[in-house]
Amino acid sequence: MAACSECQENIGSTDGTRPKLSKDEKKLLKKQAKAKHILLKHEGIETVSHPSQSLVVANGGLGNGVSRQHLLAVLERCGQVETLLMPPNKPYAFVTYSSAEEATKAYTSLSGQEICGGDSEQPITLYLSFVEKVDVKEVSPPLLPPGxxxxxxxxxxxxxxxxxxxxxxxxxxxxxxxxxxxxxxxxxxxxxxxxxxxxxxxxxxxxxxxxxxxxxxxxxxxxxxxxxxxxxxxxxxxxxxxxxxxxxxxxxxxxxxxxxxxxxxxxxxxxxxxxxxxxxxxxxxxxxxxxxxxxxxxxxxxxxxxxxxxxxxxxxxxxxxxxxxxxxxxxxxxxxxxxxxxxxxxxxxxxxxxxxCDSRQTREEKSPPQVGELGASTLEREYVHKVYEDIAGHFSSTRHTPWPRISEFLQSLPKGSLVADVGCGNGKYLGINKDLCMIGCDRSNNLVDICRERQFEAFVCDALSVPFRDGSFDACISIAVIHHFATEERRIAALQELIRLLRDGGKALIYVWALEQEYKKNKSKYLKESKISQAASSDAAAANPEAKESLPIHTNRTSFHSQDLLVPWHLKQTNKNKVTGTHENKEHDPSSVYHRFYHVFCEGELEAMCNRLSNVVIRHSYYDQGNWCVVLEKQ
Known part of the structure; x- marks a missing residue:
């Protein structure tokens, strides 16, 4: 099996020699080799410095789009391959040659060389290291779901x-x-x-x-x-x-x-x-x-x-x-x-x-609220505040990985900046940058308790009334908060509160849940099956939850078909009742279903709201992780 012509050009000769590298190329390889070492250490793979018959091929696995046939074609140019193991969803593979000499040839000629990619269709650089033995547990085929x-x-x-x-x-x-x-x-x-x-x-x-x-x-x-x-x-x-x-x-x-x-x-x-x-x-x-x-x-x-x-x-x-x-x-x-x-x-x-079962829920659960009967503040209290208080422990257990672009924003701030995380949840962003002084606040007492257990600075307050002086902060973040406010007026008020907290020149990063959950990068089309047009979505009457109609209950993991809706949360009991239940450490039925109010934003809606604010300019707007996002700067 032969490698493609592009790979043949990139991997050098098969006699163990390699093209002479420039100083910059050597520096880049050293940096990439360090990244490879960190990856292998994280995966628990032990490499050895002496030649052996087996190698681990970092950056050459199914997890980053390299097919078995493609990798095998490259490896066989250096000798007879006895085994090739490619663990599922991992960015590395293990190869064993018939002799240590052939493995050494592969190590010498392929390490740091590019091959054309698979799924990504982008060049991929291989990094090879010797391993004493290949210890990959057998993966048994999973049992099919019953029925x-x-x-x-x-x-x-x-x-x-x-x-x-x-x-x-x-x-x-x-x-x-x-x-x-x-x-x-x-x-x-x-x-x-x-x-x-x-x-x-x-x-x-x-x-x-x-x-x-x-x-x-x-x-x-x-x-x-x-x-x-x-x-x-x-x-x-x-x-x-x-x-x-x-x-x-x-x-x-x-x-x-x-x-x-x-x-x-x-x-x-x-x-x-x-x-x-x-x-x-x-x-x-x-x-x-x-x-x-x-x-x-x-x-x-x-x-x-x-x-x-x-x-x-x-x-x-x-x-x-x-x-x-x-x-x-x-x-x-x-x-x-x-x-x-x-x-x-x-x-x-x-x-x-x-x-x-929607039939069972219709018969057994309370009907969705009619928002005109509740009022905005009551709706938020019953379908936002109380819900997060009850699901805090389970919610926190699902919120542990920071999103990269939010981390990038926090890492970009000057050292010593004072930053407010308004609606901080379990505080997963409070410790991202140790060079910042970050303070979090949230409406949920139980979520704030979790922040304190993690040694973060946090307190309880409403996002519409944060108890700090005007211009106190260099930056603010509001991640997945403003979409919980029930009227446009209250959503704008939450934005104004963020701007009030900023000093002149300060920046705010804001994330809200997007109506367009299947939005693709560099595209800006609505879901074709959605009946909400751009004109209808921006119409105040269409987006006003004070209207006399019941809020629809969203079906999880499906496209949104309404901007104002209730999203179910299926509670699972955790080991710590303290953070799972209410202040009284109430035991919860693991099968409990809670409904959270959301206003999902259509494309352009968040920017339009921000443009109505005074003394602020939009520096950047983008789509990320199913959210519409803006970076604002106070003038």
């Missing part, structure tokens, strides 16, 4: 061709949508993305298409389906496209959901509420059956990417992996078309999973 069945080769290649060619994307009058992340068609009933449900009283004309009859009949004949399915959604995914994790609405459909994968294979991720994830390979022409727990409890989704990590076929493993290890590689995606069949439910769901 999940995958049947390979369910339809023949001829059936597949007929079904794909029968889809008329251009002229067929069936309900058709062009979503931002895929093409979609509906038969039988239209699936509505505004409420993740169907209108059971408005079936589409024509029912299911004839080209699906054979596949559905086979399901019934083989006992794979108890129902005669009457709703079909056809999704077409191009490489790089996916669908967010979700659970099909309980009240809309019966238990069994069938899905055919045609045109290409795909990896679908199933996630349990406890956080465990099972990645399931769906081969081309396979049938996926979800029922019971896998249908009602586990979310399923497709990560948007152009490559999947998959097991190597038996013919590819010869001479490349050890007998006791699982061989993985990268598989480039192709265009895949899924046929998902469902049976419309005409009675309330009575499943065994009430926490995720």
């Amino acid at each position: 999940l069945i995958v049947i390979e080769d369910f339809v023949s290649p001829e059936q597949e061709k007929t079904m794909l060619e029968s889809i008329d994307w251009d002229t067929d009058p069936s309900i058709q949508k062009s979503l931002k992340h895929r093409r979609v068609k509906h038969y039988g009933y239209e699936f509505r993305y505004d409420n993740n449900n169907v209108d059971k009283d408005k079936p589409l004309p024509g029912g299911l298409p004839d080209f699906c009859t054979e596949a559905l009949g086979k399901c019934l004949q083989r006992g794979l389906a108890k129902h005669k399915h009457d709703q079909l959604t056809i999704n077409q995914y191009e490489p790089g496209q996916g669908i967010p994790p979700h659970v099909d609405t309980h009240s809309a459909f019966e238990d069994e959901i069938l899905s055919l994968s045609l045109g290409a294979e795909i990896v679908m991720d199933f996630k349990h509420p406890d956080g465990s994830v099972v990645s399931v390979m769906l081969p081309r022409r396979s049938l996926l059956i979800m029922s019971g727990e896998s249908r009602y409890l586990w979310t399923h989704g497709i990560t948007p990417r152009k490559f999947d990590v998959i097991q190597v076929s038996e013919r590819q493993t010869v001479g490349t992996v050890s007998e006791n290890s699982e061989a993985l590689t990268l598989n480039k995606r192709s265009t895949r078309t899924s046929f998902t069949f469902r049976k419309i439910r005409h009675s309330p769901c009575d499943c065994a999973f009430p926490l995720l």
